[in-house]
Amino acid sequence: DQQVKQNSPSLSVQEGRISILNCDYTNSMFDYFLWYKKYPAEGPTFLISISSIKDKNEDGRFTVFLNKSAKHLSLHIVPSQPGDSAVYFCAASGGGDMRFGAGTRLTVKP
Amino acid sequence: NAGVTQTPKFQVLKTGQSMTLQCAQDMNHEYMSWYRQDPGMGLRLIHYSVGAGITDQGEVPNGYNVSRSTTEDFPLRLLSAAPSQTSVYFCASSLTPSYTTEAFFGQGTRLTVV
Numbered sequence: 001d002q003q004v005k006q007n008s009p010s011l012s013v014q015e016g017r018i019s020i021l022n023c024d025y026t027n028s029m030f031d032y033f034l035w036y037k038k039y040p041a042e043g044p045t046f047l048i049s050i051s052s053i054k055d056k057n058e059d060g061r062f063t064v065f066l067n068k069s070a071k072h073l074s075l076h077i078v079p080s081q082p083g084d085s086a087v088y089f090c091a092a093s094g095g096g097d098m099r100f101g102a103g104t105r106l107t108v109k110p
Numbered sequence: 111n112a113g114v115t116q117t118p119k120f121q122v123l124k125t126g127q128s129m130t131l132q133c134a135q136d137m138n139h140e141y142m143s144w145y146r147q148d149p150g151m152g153l154r155l156i157h158y159s160v161g162a163g164i165t166d167q168g169e170v171p172n173g174y175n176v177s178r179s180t181t182e183d184f185p186l187r188l189l190s191a192a193p194s195q196t197s198v199y200f201c202a203s204s205l206t207p208s209y210t211t212e213a214f215f216g217q218g219t220r221l222t223v224v
Contacts (some may be wrong), residue, residue, distance in 0.1 A: 006152075034212065043157075044215045046212035046214075102152040
């Protein structure tokens with residue numbers, strides 16, 4: 001059962017525009033959420049996280065929004081840069097468990 | 111800083127062979143874990159360890175063994191390789207269980223079982 005879903009396998013945006021990556025979860029025990037970025041032939045690297053007591057967390061060009069009632073979170077990248085082209089994984093944790101989504105491949109075109 | 115080091119980067123095994131994937135970290139992290147990444151599946155937890163001498167199963171542990179004799183090393187053993195174990199394997203470490211703090215990942219091992 002996929003408890004964390006990233007329904008868009010890929011996303012393409014123009015440089016300078018906003019990238020919005022979405023993630024849905026089903027387990028109401030999840031209370032901490034993380035985003036990881038992965039370049040080819042490298043391991044995932046941590047990007048940003050959010051606790052369920054917040055609905056927004058910002059770090060530079062990256063903002064994560066959490067809608068607990070909808071069990072939905074999103075990652076906004078503004079402005080998008082070609083170096084942001086990577087696979088982005090959403091992860092949700094809580095109740096002694098952590099699950100990853102399948103990832104969204106973001107391509108930022110110059 | 112080396113961080114998390116995995117060896118080998120690539121491996122081809124025949125069905126039934128055994129092998130050990132090595133993982134070492136130099137950050138003095140207590141928590142280490144192994145994941146496999148398959149297309150359309152994301153990362154799935156195989157085994158994890160909360161400290162030297164302590165290991166436990168994750169979501170997909172069958173066919174794999176682990177041990178943790180030191181804080182630094184967390185090898186993953188495939189007992190009898192099967193084609194279903196063809197995957198990319200990632201080792202990760204973190205200060206606390208990955209669930210509430212960031213995890214640091216190795217570069218991965220791409221394993222093919224023929």
